[in-house]
Amino acid sequence: MKIKTYRSQFIQELSSIYDEAEAESFFYLILEEKNQLKRIDLALQPxxxxxxxxxQLWNSILEQLKLEIPVQYLLGKTHFYGLEFEVNENVLIPRPETEELVDWIISNNQIIKSTNPLRILDIGTGSGCIAISLAKNLSNAQVYAIDVSEKALATAQKNAVRNQVEVNFIKTDILKTNDLEKLPTSNFQLPTQFDIIVSNPPYVRNLEKQEIKKNVLDNEPYLALFVEDDNALIFYRKIAELAQKNLSPNGQLYFEINQYLGKEMVELLENLNFRNIELRKDIYGNDRKIFGEK
Structure with missing residues (x-):
């Protein structure tokens, strides 16, 4: 069968689940990964x-897409901030909004010249996309990353190797951590203070489940997404309290946040005596990220 003919069939069979542009993007992602062909190749060789x-392979993938399994999981990888990351059911698929957070941190710190390393801590690292992107793009960065999931950390470690950066990974439950200095580590020394702490913690309330696509709800790790409605800022409060203890003077705190809780996040950081607080919108116009300085 001609590939162009199959392409039309592929998009048509997914039309009840995805819009045409999204289904077409899936087709070309898979074509490049499985057949090493790009859109231009098909245009030049119809x-x-x-x-x-x-x-057989494509029909198998198509059936899984009809079950709304994310295409990134089917391919086993995705791209984030110009880098390639392994993804699987143990980690969230990195989003463009998180790329904006990474870009904000890099923009604020890449021109800083210092003989001392820039000590960075990423809390709830998942695939490692934030920590690894910062390590790759900030030449003087010394990066540490925490997650409660051993399987997520195993994936993040592979991604650090894949992208040829060094990140120090730590398994711990941040909600049960009272002092970052006392975290158990085996093969490295944890700094007593950090220059940057960043986190994209769980922030979707159960009441917002109806806004989440089925392919996310059914496939991505629940614990990395959801918080209880009556305690939606549980991770932010804990991390901000730790940041007050473990950030260096003028240290920077960055969060990706729930778009509906921007005002509450500003108040939280104000109440914990952070200064120069800045709430920013994402490319879709939603309150999505916030910065505070110790």
Whole structure:
């Protein structure tokens, strides 16, 4: 079967679940990964065909997409801030909004010249996308990353190797941590103070579940997404309290946040005596990230 013919069939069969543009983007992502062909190749060689083996593979992938399994999980990888990351059911798929958070941190710190390393802590690292992107783009960064999930940390460690950066990973439950200095580590010494603490913790309230797409609800790790309605800022409060203890003077705190809780987040940081607080919108116009200085 000609690939162009299959492309039309592929998009049509997904039309009841995804819009045409999204289904088409899936097709070209898979084409590049599985057949090493780009959109331009198909345009220049319209008679290219799939073999029987190709068709079996593509039909299998198509059936899984119909079950709303994310295409990134089917391919086992995704791209974030110009880097490639392994993703699986143990980690969230990195979002463009998180790339904006990373870019904010890099923009604020890449021109700082110092003989001392820039000590960074990423709390709730998941795939490692924030920590690894910062390590890759800030030449003087010394990066540490925490997660409660051993499987997530194993994925993050692979991603650090894949992207040729050094990140020090720590398994701990941040909600049960009272002093970052006392976290158990085996092969490295944890700084007593950090210059930057960043986190994209769970922030979706149960009452907002109806806004979450089925492919996210059914496949991405629940613990990395949701918090109780009556304690939606539990992670932010805990991390901000730790940051007051463990940030260096003028240290920076960055969060990705629930779009509906921007005002509450500003109040939280004000009440904990952070200064120069800045709430920023994402590319979709939603309150999505916040900065505070110790």
């Amino acid at each position: 008679d290219l065909s799939f073999s029987e083996a190709d068709l």
